Amino acid sequence: MHISVIGSGYVGTTVAACFAELGHEVTAIDIDEDVVNTLNEGKAPIDEPGLEDLLEKRVGDRLEATTSYDAVPESDVTFLAIGTPSNEDGSIDLTALEAAAEATGEALAEKSERHLVVIKSTVTPMSIENVLEPAVKRGANDNENIEVGMNPEFLREGSAVSDFMHPDKVVYGTRSEWATERLHEVFEPLLEQHEADIVETDPATASMTKYANNAFLASKISLVNDLGNICKEFGLDAYEVMEAVGLDDRISEQFLRSGVGWGGSCFPKDVNAIIAAARETGYDPALLEATVEINDRQPDRMLDLLTNHVDLEDAHITVLGLSFKPNTDDIRNSRAIPVIEALQSQGATVSAYDPVATDEMATKFPDVNYTETAADALRGADGALVVTDWDEFSDLDAEFDEMATPVVVDGRRCITRREGIVYEGLTW
Numbered sequence: 552m553h554i555s556v557i558g559s560g561y562v563g564t565t566v567a568a569c570f571a572e573l574g575h576e577v578t579a580i581d582i583d584e585d586v587v588n589t590l591n592e593g594k595a596p597i598d599e600p601g602l603e604d605l606l607e608k609r610v611g612d613r614l615e616a617t618t619s620y621d622a623v624p625e626s627d628v629t630f631l632a633i634g635t636p637s638n639e640d641g642s643i644d645l646t647a648l649e650a651a652a653e654a655t656g657e658a659l660a661e662k663s664e665r666h667l668v669v670i671k672s673t674v675t676p677m678s679i680e681n682v683l684e685p686a687v688k689r690g691a692n693d694n695e696n697i698e699v700g701m702n703p704e705f706l707r708e709g710s711a712v713s714d715f716m717h718p719d720k721v722v723y724g725t726r727s728e729w730a731t732e733r734l735h736e737v738f739e740p741l742l743e744q745h746e747a748d749i750v751e752t753d754p755a756t757a758s759m760t761k762y763a764n765n766a767f768l769a770s771k772i773s774l775v776n777d778l779g780n781i782c783k784e785f786g787l788d789a790y791e792v793m794e795a796v797g798l799d800d801r802i803s804e805q806f807l808r809s810g811v812g813w814g815g816s817c818f819p820k821d822v823n824a825i826i827a828a829a830r831e832t833g834y835d836p837a838l839l840e841a842t843v844e845i846n847d848r849q850p851d852r853m854l855d856l857l858t859n860h861v862d863l864e865d866a867h868i869t870v871l872g873l874s875f876k877p878n879t880d881d882i883r884n885s886r887a888i889p890v891i892e893a894l895q896s897q898g899a900t901v902s903a904y905d906p907v908a909t910d911e912m913a914t915k916f917p918d919v920n921y922t923e924t925a926a927d928a929l930r931g932a933d934g935a936l937v938v939t940d941w942d943e944f945s946d947l948d949a950e951f952d953e954m955a956t957p958v959v960v961d962g963r964r965c966i967t968r969r970e971g972i973v974y975e976g977l978t979w
């Protein structure tokens with residue numbers, strides 16, 4: 552098939568590269584010329600394991616990028632993977648996606664064959680019916696050959712390519728059998744090499760499934776953090792407790808690692824968006840509000856543990872890890888942000904190290920001393936906070952002896968407790 556993918560960010564680039572790898576002809580469209588040029592050089596505009604290999608292989612062979620929507624009518628199916636950020640009040644901001652939906656409609660106004668426009672972006676349940684489908688139809692002058700569907704994406708940054716190629720489930724949210732069949736044709740090459748559950752439903756249910764999925768996972772982590780904080784108060788190891796809890800099939804052993812909390816581009820905005828959408832209906836989503844509140848508290852708990860040992864006024868504190876999780880350069884809603892803010896507001900000077908996310912963070916906090924290695928960041932420091940569990944941090948050892956006062960607060964359980972350093976686990 553010929554597929555056009557609009558938006559070449561984390562999701563769009565991964566989806567475009569993977570569809571090309573699976574044998575489809577793919578045109579990736581983005582308004583950002585730099586992104587398009589980078590893609591056409593066979594390079595990845597974002598840092599994702601395995602993505603650049605796919606692009607190197609497929610650009611010029613089944614995959615090309617452009618800023619023009621001209622390829623849209625030539626394709627059989629169009630996927631929209633545009634950002635859906637939060638408004639100030641947490642509700643979903645559909646401005647960019649609506650503009651792209653309308654432009655897609657305009658490109659399809661004259662198309663005489665049926666064409667499926669698939670929303671890949673995460674959108675609240677009524678967004679397709681109330682905003683996005685009308686935008687496509689408006690652009691297309693009500694061309695009846697155009698149908699809009701939903702195919703939520705469940706990949707995780709840091710393992711996006713592998714997640715896309717090995718999904719647990721693929722959700723087709725459509726209004727007709729024709730659209731379901733089209734989506735199935737798109738995913739057939741993937742499903743031939745990897746077994747996954749297929750869910751056939753309507754667009755609103757597909758949209759809600761994505762929010763329910765993320766809300767469940769974020770709430771599971773917040774619950775584990777709440778229980779972990781209680782463990783810490785009792786002097787217990789939350790990891791030992793949760794290892795036993797995870798033996799219960801109904802709970803599963805996944806997502807039981809307590810720590811400094813969740814961040815990234817999805818959980819925070821998606822939980823807030825579904826809270827705002829629920830409130831608009833008059834419903835008070837009390838548990839989801841607590842999910843957010845507990846997450847907001849975890850960085851403060853790290854600081855509390857640190858100040859038990861170090862006076863922050865004029866202290867030199869090291870932050871290890873800046874990306875919101877390992878194997879990505881994405882710092883959106885990283886827990887490092889509230890941690891650095893709190894350190895600076897309490898008078899500390901901050902040095903920081905991250906293997907890939909330093910440039911990103913430097914635009915946000917230019918007055919932090921960013922170093923090339925963890926050892927450089929730790930040398931002479933009065934305390935250290937471990938915020939992201941990059942693999943290399945678990946090898947740190949003698950580096951802590953170079954600190955002025957070796958106090959380490961570990962928010963991710965990746966440092967080994969040993970004699971000679973004051974070690975505080977966040978929930979253990």
Ligand code: NAD
Nearest residue numbers: 558559560561562581582583633634635651672673704708
């Ligand atoms: P992103 O911000 O990384 O990328 C969006 C891209 O769209 C940018 O490159 C931007 O230049 C481009 N764009 C904006 N307006 C455009 C237009 N009118 N025409 C063409 N291109 C345009 O976003 P993302 O992280 O890839 O997320 C996209 C959607 O997927 C969001 O709704 C998000 O919630 C959802 N999602 C993200 C992830 C993730 O891990 N990042 C996972 C699952 C779902």
